[in-house]
Amino acid sequence: MASKIPSRSLLTFLKEARRAHLQFLSSGSPSPIYVVGNPSVDLDSIISAIVYSYFAHNRAHITPVRPHVPLINLSNVSAGPELRRLRPEFVKALWLCTGKSESEKWEDTPESAGDMLREHIVTVQDFAEQLRERYIQEQSADALMVDWNAMPVRDGQRGRGSLDGLSSVVFQVVGCVDHHLDEDFLPSAESLPSGQPLVVKQAGSCTSLVVNTLREKGLWQGGDKGDTGDMQVAQLALSSILIDTANLTSKDKTTNHDTDAFAFLSPKIHNEPNTVHTMTTPFYEQIHATKQNSLDLLTVDEILVRDYKQWEEKPCGESVRLGFCSTVRSLPWIIRKAGDSRKLLGSLRALCDREGLDIVVVMTAFTSPVRDSQFCRELLVLAADGDNKNEVVKEALDSFISKANSQLGLADWYPLEDGVSETSSQDIKSTLNQDESWRRVWVQTNLSMSRKQVAPLLREAIATQ
Numbered sequence: 254m255a256s257k258i259p260s261r262s263l264l265t266f267l268k269e270a271r272r273a274h275l276q277f278l279s280s281g282s283p284s285p286i287y288v289v290g291n292p293s294v295d296l297d298s299i300i301s302a303i304v305y306s307y308f309a310h311n312r313a314h315i316t317p318v319r320p321h322v323p324l325i326n327l328s329n330v331s332a333g334p335e336l337r338r339l340r341p342e343f344v345k346a347l348w349l350c351t352g353k354s355e356s357e358k359w360e361d362t363p364e365s366a367g368d369m370l371r372e373h374i375v376t377v378q379d380f381a382e383q384l385r386e387r388y389i390q391e392q393s394a395d396a397l398m399v400d401w402n403a404m405p406v407r408d409g410q411r412g413r414g415s416l417d418g419l420s421s422v423v424f425q426v427v428g429c430v431d432h433h434l435d436e437d438f439l440p441s442a443e444s445l446p447s448g449q450p451l452v453v454k455q456a457g458s459c460t461s462l463v464v465n466t467l468r469e470k471g472l473w474q475g476g477d478k479g480d481t482g483d484m485q486v487a488q489l490a491l492s493s494i495l496i497d498t499a500n501l502t503s504k505d506k507t508t509n510h511d512t513d514a515f516a517f518l519s520p521k522i523h524n525e526p527n528t529v530h531t532m533t534t535p536f537y538e539q540i541h542a543t544k545q546n547s548l549d550l551l552t553v554d555e556i557l558v559r560d561y562k563q564w565e566e567k568p569c570g571e572s573v574r575l576g577f578c579s580t581v582r583s584l585p586w587i588i589r590k591a592g593d594s595r596k597l598l599g600s601l602r603a604l605c606d607r608e609g610l611d612i613v614v615v616m617t618a619f620t621s622p623v624r625d626s627q628f629c630r631e632l633l634v635l636a637a638d639g640d641n642k643n644e645v646v647k648e649a650l651d652s653f654i655s656k657a658n659s660q661l662g663l664a665d666w667y668p669l670e671d672g673v674s675e676t677s678s679q680d681i682k683s684t685l686n687q688d689e690s691w692r693r694v695w696v697q698t699n700l701s702m703s704r705k706q707v708a709p710l711l712r713e714a715i716a717t718q
Contacts, residue, residue, distance in 0.1 A: 293560045
């Protein structure tokens with residue numbers, strides 16, 4: 254079994270990791286292992302990267318011993334107050350875990366949090382700017398992927414690729430922990446360095462898989478209540494597990510991996526097992542409320558790309574690009590933010606133009622106060638206007654609806670919240686349903702089908718044209 258990690262606070266580790274990153278760029282020392290999450294940069298992705306890095310950093314589970322650096326996959330945001338504005342639920346979780354420490358105290362405000370983030374976090378934009386400052390045009394580095402398993406820019410070999418916004422760095426993937434569909438990009442387990450994980454399996458939260466993988470490798474051990482770093486990282490890990498499983502109440506998302514991770518983590522925070530749910534619920538509610546309210550601070554364009562992923566399929570030799578926008582607010586709420594439904598449509602068309610998309614999808618997932626806090630989903634799908642691949646795209650979308658209609662439980666759209674007038678409701682339906690340009694909006698009644706299930710269905714419909 255691996256030796257126990259020396260006690261250190263979470264912020265001490267993050268500062269060490271950032272220093273290892275800067276030393277790599279400045280001195281030409283061997284690459285650290287960058288632990289990088291997916292480009293939607295949700296809470297699960299960020300925390301998976303930090304938690305894995307904390308326990309794998311400079312540990313003897315592989316030879317030689319390597320620094321591990323969590324790399325936040327934001328290509329257009331530097332660590333600082335803008336990161337707090339765009340990802341306030343992450344900063345809230347980090348503050349609840351570390352901000353009250355007497356020796357490292359900081360406040361969850363733009364100024365205090367901005368300074369803390371600049372000193373402790375590395376984003377993709379930071380990495381790119383630091384390369385430019387040092388006149389480095391090409392760089393090779395190693396990466397371990399968490400919460401995804403395929404890089405957007407591939408180098409022609411399995412497990413080699415680059416990140417959007419960081420094309421000058423070619424990463425060799427040396428491991429992966431993920432809970433999405435396997436994208437057939439990862440290298441074989443036999444080709445990985447000894448001791449590195451290759452875990453792709455279903456779980457509500459990728460952080461759960463990270464926690465359990467660290468345990469299996471002996472990198473994160475039980476016992477020793479009161480260890481500050483151990484307690485801080487356990488609390489941080491719990492934040493994303495609880496958010497992704499609705500406080501372990503979602504029957505559709507919660508798996509044994511999640512409950513096993515929760516059972517391991519909770520004693521590190523609470524001494525009495527019967528107080529665990531009592532104590533974690535307020536913690537969950539604070540982060541959940543911050544996430545729900547985070548969109549108030551964003552523009553409509555920022556809302557659409559806040560939790561965004563895209564893929565490319567090649568039916569009949571033609572490239573079809575698909576973008577998925579996920580949001581925790583309803584379509585009427587987003588439309589009010591935009592001004593009206595036509596302005597939302599304009600924002601979606603602009604997104605298609607910027608990203609070269611042929612199809613864009615908006616999935617909403619929210620709780621409706623007027624329906625006893627019932628969980629709800631809506632689905633909006635549209636083809637890009639003026640697309641020269643229009644017939645292929647429309648046929649793919651027709652095929653998707655034919656196959657997925659019953660699986661998703663698609664129903665004609667109707668408002669799922671109060672405050673939507675009959676006039677507004679009719680305007681939304683007439684604007685977002687259009688046969689000639691192929692756009693449709695529905696209420697999705699099968700609530701278990703998230704983007705992890707819907708995206709593969711649409712991608713298959715496109716690929717088989």
